[in-house]
Amino acid sequence: MAKQRRDADRRSRQCAKFARLIRIARLVMGNGRWGPDDLARELECSVRTVYRDVEVLTVAGIPIFFDKADQAYRVPGGFRFSGIEPQPVPAGAPASPAVHDLLCSARSLLGEAEAFVTRLRSLCAELESGRRETG
Incomplete structure (x- = not known):
């Protein structure tokens, strides 16, 4: 029988993933060159996790793409998050x-x-x- 995870553990993992997604978005949108290996080292996760997280951010509406010339992830220059004022x-x-x-x-x-x-x-x-x- 598979080991059941406690709700607290599940929430903790979800929070860690959410924090990682935000960090990836901030790093890629900021100055600097961030390739998959660099992001994995910075975030202390696997390169495969970086690929999955970039896919999640893309589905969420952040237009991240891989620039082959620079070997780094990029976001189009004019991209800005929409306002989220209530x-x-x-x-x-x-x-x-x-x-x-x-x-x-x-x-x-x-x-x-x-x-x-x-x-x-x-x-x-x-x-x-x-x-x-x-x-």
Whole structure:
């Protein structure tokens, strides 16, 4: 019969893995060259564990890729984590976290779109007034 792990041991291993994932993301996104062997030495784990962790980070949305020229993991230059500031939920809003996140993103996007339209209208007005003055 297989040995049963206690919940405390399982949670401890999960926390260690989560901490390792965060460290890999920070190292790869920072300055320096971090190949699989370097990361394994730094994190005191196997190279295979590094491969698995990089795959987890990729699935989670961090676009890590291996640069063959530098023999190091990289993240595209413009990549940034999206903001994770909590948004207030109105009393009648759906309870689903996915729906809530979608609503918050949509509201944010609409706000940015409205600001863009306002700036675009202002630019059009300036261009039209400049055309009238020269015409």
